[in-house]
Amino acid sequence: MGRPRTFDEEAILDRAVLLFWRKGYEATTMNDLVEELGLGRGSIYAAYGDKHRLFVLALGRYLRHQSELLDTALGDTGPVLPHLRNVIDRLLAADAACTGAGCFSVNSIAELLPNDTEVAELARHSLQFAEDAFTTQLERAAQGGDLSPAISPRNAAHLLVTTVQGLQITRKADPDPTRASTCLDSLFTLLTTTPAPTTTTPEPAHATP
Template sequence: MARPQEFNTAEALYKAMGVFWSKGYEGTSLADLLEATGLSKSSLYATFGDKRDLFLAAFDCYRAERTRELHLVLDNGKARKSIETFFRKIIEDARATTFSHGCMSTNQAVELAPHDPDVRRRVETDFQVIEDAFARTIQRGQAEGSIRSPVSPRKLARLLVVAFPGFQVMVRAGANAARLDDALATLLSNLDLPSK
């Protein structure tokens, strides 16, 4: 008879996600994962497979959580304000100690995506999900009048997606608040009618 599992799989996965998120894939050792999860080597391998399998499961956990948060922010209230809130949240989260390691998808776009097709597909999917969410929000904003730009929602969404990792990188690089506020105001001005 098999021994019953004595740990919470979801909790262990969440803890592993935190390690991969803060240290990256290459920077995370097996010892880091065992310490964070509190699992033995045999339990870790039996439950999640090897380090790469665990990383992909943890990355997928992160991605699902972030997608829920994305929709929570963008699907509520006036569209233009929702988009501004989304970017202000990125800036605040990047400044917070807990989130100082940035967006895991952006990090992996640089670390593993260039040479790992499985990670590349996930990163591409993540940016497409963000683009689609922005496009829907912009379309809603144009219909309700909070976004007055006549530019197509898809084109505006692509601009916002390009800005998304840029803000995270600038915050992590220590850009001051005035510079970020100015950049955000300029970015959001693309949602208004062009000045004559």
């Protein structure tokens, strides 16, 4: 029987998340992991498997945490669209403040897909969770007459998820927060119900005597 582990496996995973998030998968070496985690190679292999398996476990932990945060943040009964905008702003700000390296999920998708099936499955599940959560909120907005009838709640949710993912990529090249804010302003303006234009009946033309 092997000796019981004397370290907190979940705490070690949290440290692995930050390392992979900061450096990326390919650039992170086993030496980096040994130094960052404070464990020998043998302990890492015994507890988590190889580098790829450790990365998948770390990414899965990060995505579960993000889903829990999103689920909690959306638990609000106030006006939907302003609340959604606030939640997205907070998610973007949290990722920017954590490592300065952007979103761990988006970075992983960009680096490892389409060839890594395990990462692809984690990413699909996470994106679907976010889209479903947004759809539920936007259905409430539609019922209240706040969502533009030009778009369905499901399509609006897909647009929100896609826009947020795109912003995570583009702001790595241009981190100016006003650009992301302007983009979201435009998107939520399009999603919001606008008064129908007033139509007037033209005056009949008078025959020229």
